[in-house]
Amino acid sequence: MRHRSRIYVALSVLLFVALLIGVMQGAVALAPMTILKILLRSIGISHGPITWHGADETILLELRLPRVLGGALVGAALATAGVLFQGLLRNPLADPYIIGTSAGAGFAATVAMLVLPPASILGFGSVAVSAFVGGLLAVLLVYRLARVDGRCSPVTLLLAGVIVNAVLGYLGSLSILLFEGSEFRLRQVFTWLMGGIAVNDPRQLLTVGPIIIVGIIAAYGCAVSLNALTVGEEGAQALGVDLNRETGRIIVLGALLTGAAVSVSGLIGFLGLAVPHILRLLVGSDHRRLLPTSALAGAALLVLADTAARSLTAPAELPVGIFTALLGGPLFLFLLRRNGTESGWR
Amino acid sequence: MAMRPGVRLDGVHFTYSSGFGLAGIDLCIEPGERVAILGPNGSGKTTLLKLMLGLLRPGGGTISFDGEDLGGMSRTARARAIAMVPQELLLPYALTVREVVLLGRTSYLHRYRGPAHEDLDAVQAAMAATDLLSAADRLYNELSGGERQRVILAMALAQQPSLLLLDEPTRSLDLNHQIRILSLIKDLNLQRRLTVVSSLHDLNLSSLYFDRLVLLSSGCVVADGPPDEVIRPDTIQEVFGVSVLVHRHPSLGIPWMTFVPDAGDLFSTREDASEAINP
Numbered sequence: 302m303r304h305r306s307r308i309y310v311a312l313s314v315l316l317f318v319a320l321l322i323g324v325m326q327g328a329v330a331l332a333p334m335t336i337l338k339i340l341l342r343s344i345g346i347s348h349g350p351i352t353w354h355g356a357d358e359t360i361l362l363e364l365r366l367p368r369v370l371g372g373a374l375v376g377a378a379l380a381t382a383g384v385l386f387q388g389l390l391r392n393p394l395a396d397p398y399i400i401g402t403s404a405g406a407g408f409a410a411t412v413a414m415l416v417l418p419p420a421s422i423l424g425f426g427s428v429a430v431s432a433f434v435g436g437l438l439a440v441l442l443v444y445r446l447a448r449v450d451g452r453c454s455p456v457t458l459l460l461a462g463v464i465v466n467a468v469l470g471y472l473g474s475l476s477i478l479l480f481e482g483s484e485f486r487l488r489q490v491f492t493w494l495m496g497g498i499a500v501n502d503p504r505q506l507l508t509v510g511p512i513i514i515v516g517i518i519a520a521y522g523c524a525v526s527l528n529a530l531t532v533g534e535e536g537a538q539a540l541g542v543d544l545n546r547e548t549g550r551i552i553v554l555g556a557l558l559t560g561a562a563v564s565v566s567g568l569i570g571f572l573g574l575a576v577p578h579i580l581r582l583l584v585g586s587d588h589r590r591l592l593p594t595s596a597l598a599g600a601a602l603l604v605l606a607d608t609a610a611r612s613l614t615a616p617a618e619l620p621v622g623i624f625t626a627l628l629g630g631p632l633f634l635f636l637l638r639r640n641g642t643e644s645g646w647r
Numbered sequence: 648m649a650m651r652p653g654v655r656l657d658g659v660h661f662t663y664s665s666g667f668g669l670a671g672i673d674l675c676i677e678p679g680e681r682v683a684i685l686g687p688n689g690s691g692k693t694t695l696l697k698l699m700l701g702l703l704r705p706g707g708g709t710i711s712f713d714g715e716d717l718g719g720m721s722r723t724a725r726a727r728a729i730a731m732v733p734q735e736l737l738l739p740y741a742l743t744v745r746e747v748v749l750l751g752r753t754s755y756l757h758r759y760r761g762p763a764h765e766d767l768d769a770v771q772a773a774m775a776a777t778d779l780l781s782a783a784d785r786l787y788n789e790l791s792g793g794e795r796q797r798v799i800l801a802m803a804l805a806q807q808p809s810l811l812l813l814d815e816p817t818r819s820l821d822l823n824h825q826i827r828i829l830s831l832i833k834d835l836n837l838q839r840r841l842t843v844v845s846s847l848h849d850l851n852l853s854s855l856y857f858d859r860l861v862l863l864s865s866g867c868v869v870a871d872g873p874p875d876e877v878i879r880p881d882t883i884q885e886v887f888g889v890s891v892l893v894h895r896h897p898s899l900g901i902p903w904m905t906f907v908p909d910a911g912d913l914f915s916t917r918e919d920a921s922e923a924i925n926p
Contacts, residue, residue: 391739522758528746529753531738532802538702539733540806541726541754586740589761 308584312597316373319604323369326608328615329360336361363503371500371509371565372607372621373600376572378513378562380599381520383573384592385555388527389548390455397559397573400462400552404469405439406432406563407494411473414490415480425505425564428493433564439465440556453548454534496569496622498607509561516558517596523551524588531586569622571629572603579632653677653842654699654810658708661694669694669866672708676844678809681836683853684846685877686863687887692846693734695863696812699844700731712810726754730803732813736795738788744798745783748773751805773804777831793824800828804835811835813845817852825849829856854878854901862886878902 325331339358341347382397390399398404413431422430446461447453477490500506526547529537538544562569576599577591584590603621606628610621654676662668669691676682684692697703698710701717710717712728720728730751738747751773752766762770774780777797782790787798796816803811816832817825833856836843847853853860854874862870862877864886870877879902883891889906896903 393739525753525756525758529750531740531742532733532736532747532750535697535702536733536736537753538722539700539726539731540750541722543722581740585746586742587746 305584305590308590308594309597312594312601316597316601316604319601319608320369320373323372323604323608324361324365326612327360327365328611329357331357331361331365367500367503367506368498368607369604370506372498372604374506374510374513375498375562375566375569376576376599376601376603377517377596378558378599379569379573379603380576380595381517381592382555382558382562383599384577384588384595385520385523385527385551385558387577388530388588389551389555390459391530391533392455392459393578394574395459396571397555397562398466398568398570400458400556401439401443401465401469402436402556402559402563403568404466404473405442406436406560407568408469408473408476409435409438410493410567411476411490414493415476415482415486425508426501429505429564432567433560436560436563437556439469440552440560444552452545458552492620493567494622495620496567496625497610497618497620498566498603500565505565509565512561513558516554516561517592519550520554520558521589521592523547523554524592527551527588527592567620567622569603570626572599572606572625575629575632576602652713653680654844655711656698656705656708657710659698659705659710660707661698661703661705663694667691667694667866668706669698672866672868674861674868674871676842678842679836679840680859681833681843681857682845682859682861683857684844684861684863685848685850685853690863690886691866692863693814694866696731696814696844696846699810700729700812701725702731723754726806728808729810729812730806730808732796732799732803732811732816734814734818736799741786741788743784744779744787744790744801745770745774747787747798748779748801748805751802754806769805769807773801776804776835777801793820793827796820796824796828797831800831808841810842810844813843815846815848817847817849825852832856850878850883851904854903855896855899874902878904 321333321336324336325333335353335357338347338349339353339361342349342351343358343362379397383395386395386397386399387393389395410428410432413428417427417431443458443461443465444453446465447457449457477487480487526537526542529540529542530547532540534544559573577595580591580595580598584594603625606624607621610619610624613619654674656672656674659672659674660668660670667689672695684695686692694703698705699717701710701720704718712720712725717725748770749762749766752762752769755766755769756762771780774783777800779794779797779801782794787795790798800813800816811832813832816828820828829852832843832845835841845857847857858873860870860872860874860877861868862882869886870879870882878893880891880893883889883893883904892905892907893902894905895901
């Protein structure tokens with residue numbers, strides 16, 4: 302049993318290191334000791350003399366820390382949602398966006414960026430709020446479409462998701478084509494669609510953080526049903542699972558986690574698809590281990606990817622979505638070649 | 648009727664939207680019985696099992712389990728009393744044998760707590776009963792068909808049911824593994840008084856391993872009783888449209904079937920055969 306807890310320790314260390322590198326690296330490098338002192342002082346533990354530039358404190362507390370924590374939350378949320386949908390749909394190709402979130406959020410955000418004034422609610426811009434609402438509405442639509450005679454089978458859910466994703470995706474493209482306005486706004490849309498962590502206001506974390514953390518804990522509570530679903534819907538029912546209730550619960554949690562992530566980060570690809578598979582290789586497919594380890598690994602990997610995205614070409618910034626796709630794509634292909642065998646995904 | 652133990656089906660109807668289904672099934676299965684459900688493809692064997700499992704609700708009539716209306720039982724209570732071994736099972740993700748057997752404990756597990764001692768003990772016992780202890784950490788999908796069949800049987804045993812339903816447990820197994828799995832099921836029935844109801848294709852094997860055979864045809868029970876009463880040339884001809892000779896198993900004395908290629912006239916023994924068994 303002890304070797305099983307080792308993976309949690311390793312992933313926690315990885316996450317801590319990722320967070321540390323994340324706050325140190327950037328256009329201005331910060332030393333670990335400076336970071337520690339600023340942090341201790343800001344939470345009122347230390348009252349020592351100020352030995353750092355005022356700008357460093359602003360960079361750390363108002364820019365980097367929110368961004369790094371935002372990245373960790375988004376990464377954990379996307380990886381967890383990936384596990385939920387791969388388990389529910391019994392499909393190794395499922396990702397957090399598969400049942401409509403990406404297209405719904407993308408379409409709503411595009412329209413918001415092109416049309417709405419940049420108002421702000423709870424620190425969220427109109428784009429973030431539109432993305433969250435659009436993503437949830439699209440999932441609701443997919444769920445309604447896939448529900449036949451009060452039952453919702455994975456296959457119809459998958460098909461309805463693909464169709465709604467395609468239609469909304471093209472509607473988004475159409476609205477970009479028809480838009481006659483500044484180049485700047487179009488550029489903004491493209492950048493958002495490629496995904497990037499944008500915590501413009503630390504207050505955002507106070508809203509998104511609890512949603513994601515509660516969502517991850519509730520997702521862990523679905524592990525027993527997700528395991529049972531490995532033997533199929535009828536099999537799971539025979540084992541005593543209330544299929545309709547659990548399906549609804551998993552969809553709601555997955556959509557909420559994805560929506561919360563998308564509102565902070567735009568559309569970050571591959572993370573939610575690849576992280577669960579990497580963890581299957583390491584801990585197996587028991588969801589009681591797969592869910593928490595995927596959340597930790599997703600958090601660490603997105604923080605690292607985001608740090609790289611904003612450090613490599615500093616002061617310019619690459620959208621982190623490009624980064625996760627360029628890293629995740631080949632990795633995923635490698636895994637597909639190696640493990641997509643008859644013996645099933647590990 | 649209401650308080651008697653076992654499974655009772657009274658006038659059970661079930662119709663799929665395609666029109667197929669079961670019509671007016673009356674069936675009582677006493678605790679500790681070992682029953683084989685026989686019949687051609689599409690005669691309703693699997694449907695009958697799913698109704699007894701509570702996976703399908705009857706369109707008419709009632710099903711009771713140990714005196715309780717099956718439809719009124721909670722999912723958890725049902726999963727702890729009745730287990731089903733599905734036909735074949737391939738998993739989308741790689742699980743070890745132990746993990747698959749633990750799935751049988753689903754109805755006992757708490758959302759947030761891990762498996763308790765009872766759960767791990769039940770898993771261990773189920774693996775021991777099916778001779779899987781040495782394979783516990785192997786991957787299910789990498790096992791042979793015969794081993795897989797034992798794993799899903801172990802999963803069902805881990806539910807600690809009093810009624811075990813099996814859907815063609817010998818399908819796609821070689822002869823050795825067919826005999827092995829049926830002997831195992833018979834042992835479980837005799838040693839633990841586990842009620843067993845299994846659909847089966849092979850009539851000779853059903854005669855060899857089951858005390859009671861229920862023959863379905865187009866959704867109706869056409870014969871129900873010990874092998875002697877069910878394995879009869881006229882019945883088999885009527886239900887399967889196949890000519891057979893029925894004689895006695897040389898060492899066990901049970902009815903045993905030999906197929907006759909569509910040429911009853913060559914042998915002209917159909918009547919002789921039924922006389923042989925019912926002089």
